[in-house]
Amino acid sequence: MKKRILFIATGGTIASEVTELGLKPGISAEGLLRAVPAIRELCDVECLQLYSLDSTDIGPEHWLGMARAIRENYEGFDGFVLSHGTDTMAYSAAALSYLIQGSAKPIILTGAQKPIGFDTTDSRVNLLDSFICACSGDMHGVMIVFNGRVILGTRARKTHSKSFDAFSSINYPHIADVRDGRVTQYIVPGFERKPRFFSELDCRVSLLKLIPGADTAQLLFLMERSDALVIESFGVGGLPRGLHEAVHLAAREGKLIVMSTQVQNEGSDLAVYGTGRPLSEDPLILEAYDMTTEAAVTKLMWLLPISRSQAKAARLFYTPVNHDILAAR
Ligand code: ASP
Numbered sequence: 001m002k003k004r005i006l007f008i009a010t011g012g013t014i015a016s017e018v019t020e021l022g023l024k025p026g027i028s029a030e031g032l033l034r035a036v037p038a039i040r041e042l043c044d045v046e047c048l049q050l051y052s053l054d055s056t057d058i059g060p061e062h063w064l065g066m067a068r069a070i071r072e073n074y075e076g077f078d079g080f081v082l083s084h085g086t087d088t089m090a091y092s093a094a095a096l097s098y099l100i101q102g103s104a105k106p107i108i109l110t111g112a113q114k115p116i117g118f119d120t121t122d123s124r125v126n127l128l129d130s131f132i133c134a135c136s137g138d139m140h141g142v143m144i145v146f147n148g149r150v151i152l153g154t155r156a157r158k159t160h161s162k163s164f165d166a167f168s169s170i171n172y173p174h175i176a177d178v179r180d181g182r183v184t185q186y187i188v189p190g191f192e193r194k195p196r197f198f199s200e201l202d203c204r205v206s207l208l209k210l211i212p213g214a215d216t217a218q219l220l221f222l223m224e225r226s227d228a229l230v231i232e233s234f235g236v237g238g239l240p241r242g243l244h245e246a247v248h249l250a251a252r253e254g255k256l257i258v259m260s261t262q263v264q265n266e267g268s269d270l271a272v273y274g275t276g277r278p279l280s281e282d283p284l285i286l287e288a289y290d291m292t293t294e295a296a297v298t299k300l301m302w303l304l305p306i307s308r309s310q311a312k313a314a315r316l317f318y319t320p321v322n323h324d325i326l327a328a329r
Pocket of ligand 1: 011012013014053054055056084085086087088111112113114
């Protein structure tokens, strides 16, 4: 029997058309499917046109909207494919990984670097590959299918702004390849008997990317406006001398501080250098280790509304979700 897949369209380049003001999403979910007739031969598809946005305009309220749409339709379908702009797709995939946990059914995000109507485009193959994965049986939870690779939702990052090879899997292998319509799967993600849906996010989360010479004023500015702050420091992690006190103090005032690194691969290890060791020894300061920034930011947004104490928040932060963190103290 054919699988039933819900196709949720949100916009992005894949659905974009040329306008006088640049590329803008205008093609409907039905229009996208018409461009790839093989999809309807493969499965029964229903369309939901949720948004029609460049993903630059997608944020937490839309992540909640996507999660809600999946929750409301969860029982009626075998899997979900979302078309989405590539620019913030890694954030949406990470956010959905926290909002929908333990799903046995595949929830696949895809998109393209070139619109579906262009002569040279990655749209059609990405869309078809996504439906092939959604029907393949061993895909569970949230993932991105792009350029022949399947990447866990918490591990994706956009690493090329123009080429078709737009996404990489960071600090974790991609879980499958899709080539010529066949899936070669190396890792089967875990799932639970029943998925757990969450419906709240705290948007007061900020990210500070350090530059040499960064001063406390920038830190305090963000701290005042945030419940949690991810600090992308240098190398394996640490802070310039002048910033330590403000960070320890903010943690004592109840802010969640996560030390991370702006180096894309291999993650942080705060305890190595004198510039990081005092932070690693402060139980109120958290460390991202091998997590992506996209995952750290959205995990904080998810865990803040459900943690009443810093201890609970730390516990949740270090508890792996969709393989988002391997090394944790
Ligand atoms: N600006 C587009 C978007 O993120 C880029 C893309 O989809 O490739 O919606």
